Amino acid sequence: MNDATDNRGPIIKFDKVVKRFGDHVVLDELDFEVQRGEKVTIIGPSGSGKSTVLRILMTLEEINGGVVYVGGEPLWHQRKGESLEPAGEQHLRQMRSHLGMVFQQFNLFPHMTVLRNLTEAPVQVLGVSKAEAKQRGMELLEMVGLTDQATKYPHQLSGGQQQRVGIARALAMRPKIMLFDEPTSALDPELVGEVLNVIRTLADEHDLTMLLVTHEMHFARQVSDRICFFDKGRIKEQGKPEEIFTAPKEERTKAFLKAVLDPDD
Amino acid sequence: MVPVRPGPFVSDCGVFPMEWTSYLAPLSQGAWVTVQLTVYSTILGALCAFVFGLGKLSHNPLVKGISVAYIEIFRGTSLLVQLFWIYFALPIMGQAIGLDLRFPPVVAGVVALALNIGAYGAEVVRGAVQAVPKEQYEAATALNFTGRKRLWRITLPQAIPEMMPTFGNLAVQNLKDTALVSLISLGDMAFRAEQIRNFTQDSVTVYTLVLFMYFGMALVLTACMKLLERYVGRWRAAGR
Numbered sequence: 332m333n334d335a336t337d338n339r340g341p342i343i344k345f346d347k348v349v350k351r352f353g354d355h356v357v358l359d360e361l362d363f364e365v366q367r368g369e370k371v372t373i374i375g376p377s378g379s380g381k382s383t384v385l386r387i388l389m390t391l392e393e394i395n396g397g398v399v400y401v402g403g404e405p406l407w408h409q410r411k412g413e414s415l416e417p418a419g420e421q422h423l424r425q426m427r428s429h430l431g432m433v434f435q436q437f438n439l440f441p442h443m444t445v446l447r448n449l450t451e452a453p454v455q456v457l458g459v460s461k462a463e464a465k466q467r468g469m470e471l472l473e474m475v476g477l478t479d480q481a482t483k484y485p486h487q488l489s490g491g492q493q494q495r496v497g498i499a500r501a502l503a504m505r506p507k508i509m510l511f512d513e514p515t516s517a518l519d520p521e522l523v524g525e526v527l528n529v530i531r532t533l534a535d536e537h538d539l540t541m542l543l544v545t546h547e548m549h550f551a552r553q554v555s556d557r558i559c560f561f562d563k564g565r566i567k568e569q570g571k572p573e574e575i576f577t578a579p580k581e582e583r584t585k586a587f588l589k590a591v592l593d594p595d596d
Numbered sequence: 597m598v599p600v601r602p603g604p605f606v607s608d609c610g611v612f613p614m615e616w617t618s619y620l621a622p623l624s625q626g627a628w629v630t631v632q633l634t635v636y637s638t639i640l641g642a643l644c645a646f647v648f649g650l651g652k653l654s655h656n657p658l659v660k661g662i663s664v665a666y667i668e669i670f671r672g673t674s675l676l677v678q679l680f681w682i683y684f685a686l687p688i689m690g691q692a693i694g695l696d697l698r699f700p701p702v703v704a705g706v707v708a709l710a711l712n713i714g715a716y717g718a719e720v721v722r723g724a725v726q727a728v729p730k731e732q733y734e735a736a737t738a739l740n741f742t743g744r745k746r747l748w749r750i751t752l753p754q755a756i757p758e759m760m761p762t763f764g765n766l767a768v769q770n771l772k773d774t775a776l777v778s779l780i781s782l783g784d785m786a787f788r789a790e791q792i793r794n795f796t797q798d799s800v801t802v803y804t805l806v807l808f809m810y811f812g813m814a815l816v817l818t819a820c821m822k823l824l825e826r827y828v829g830r831w832r833a834a835g836r
Contacts, residue, residue, distance in 0.1 A: 389737070389738050427737075427740045428740055434731065438735035440754075451739075451749060452739035455741065483835065484834045486834075486835075501738070
């Protein structure tokens with residue numbers, strides 16, 4: 332039985348997770364929890380391991396130590412009696428079904444129309460009928476304001492439009508957890524707003540757990556229940572947005588926020 | 597004295613040149629064989645290219661090993677030797693182990709051409725598949741595609757348009773290589789040309805004709821491959 336429907340305990344839990352790239356330690360025995368329905372934003376300097384947290388959750392990056400739990404179930408391990416073994420593909424596929432991811436570079440499928448981008452995985456992976464997938468796809472396009480672009484190909488869309496399709500595509504799989512990996516970093520400044528508006532709409536949904544890596548500090552402050560400041564592969568400081576942004580305790584947090592909020596000083 | 601039976605290329609006055617138009621009928625017969633050889637061996641070769649090109653990317657060491665061995669052997673040896681080996685050597689080896697491995701010339705020709713072009717094509721397939729951005733693979737994984745569906749639905753549709761220009765070159769290469777099968781007595785265009793020349797000694801006319809006929813076929817083949825290229829990559833041109 333999968334425990335993702337179990338409503339007790341955190342939906343995401345990192346237990347002393349270690350991630351290394353060669354000699355470089357990206358996550359240094361990270362402990363990190365996210366509650367069900369919580370909207371958490373991870374901030375921090377580049378190379379602090381922010382994106383790695385999301386990529387590990389989406390099973391795009393393996394871990395070198397510790398255990399990650401999603402919905403109470405180990406993500407990268409399978410229970411065998413009392414002990415944990417490295418997970419097989421079947422277990423990973425089952426765990427992935429709880430998660431959706433939005434990428435910095437959108438990563439839409441260039442050979443499919445916008446609508447097909449939204450229907451392909453539900454049809455091929457979930458076994459939803461084509462008619463049903465199309466209907467759901469059009470509903471999602473309406474939500475992100477792109478119904479008139481359904482038959483176009485990704486390269487015919489602006490970056491902001493592509494990212495809105497990217498969000499809709501992830502939602503089409505009905506994930507319980509949405510991961511946003513710097514969703515606006517690749518966009519021209521004037522296109523950032525339209526994408527943030529879509530994410531803001533999602534943040535109002537109580538059931539959806541959101542984990543966001545971003546450099547948009549004002550936006551993070553508006554939509555997050557909690558802000559985590561990452562530094563050198565660990566959480567240096569975390570708390571409610573008001574606390575972190577107005578009264579950070581750690582010197583490192585202060586320095587980082589000063590650098591990103593008042594870059595001209 | 598044994599009477600010389602007048603063949604179709606022998607005029608009344610012996611082996612002297614005839615009207616060049618009279619070469620066209622036998623050459624067309626040969627051309628048809630060349631076309632068939634080209635089409636069959638290109639299709640079979642494309643199949644080999646996909647099977648062994650993807651095989652080389654397999655995580656299964658046996659599949660990978662067989663694919664690498666095939667690609668290296670057929671790229672590293674002469675097509676003529678491969679052809680002779682399949683047509684002359686294989687039946688004898690088959691006999692030794694009690695198998696009938698005698699093939700009609702057309703089968704031996706198609707198989708040799710296909711295996712040869714397939715080995716080059718396999719490297720093209722491998723390269724094009726590997727050139728699909730890693731991000732596409734990640735997006736497909738995030739959407740929980742199985743490995744097989746990721747390959748068929750996401751990777752290959754993007755890789756195939758990339759292969760097409762090189763596949764076009766290989767197909768033309770293959771057309772020209774079919775001339776070698778005349779050496780195992782297949783009546784293709786090169787074989788007919790050689791026959792006519794033997795009778796008439798009219799090398800200039802015969803080989804000039806054949807040159808243009810091969811060139812014309814290559815033009816048609818190139819055009820076909822361009823159409824195919826446009827078809828498999830039609831999404832790239834949308835709205836442009």
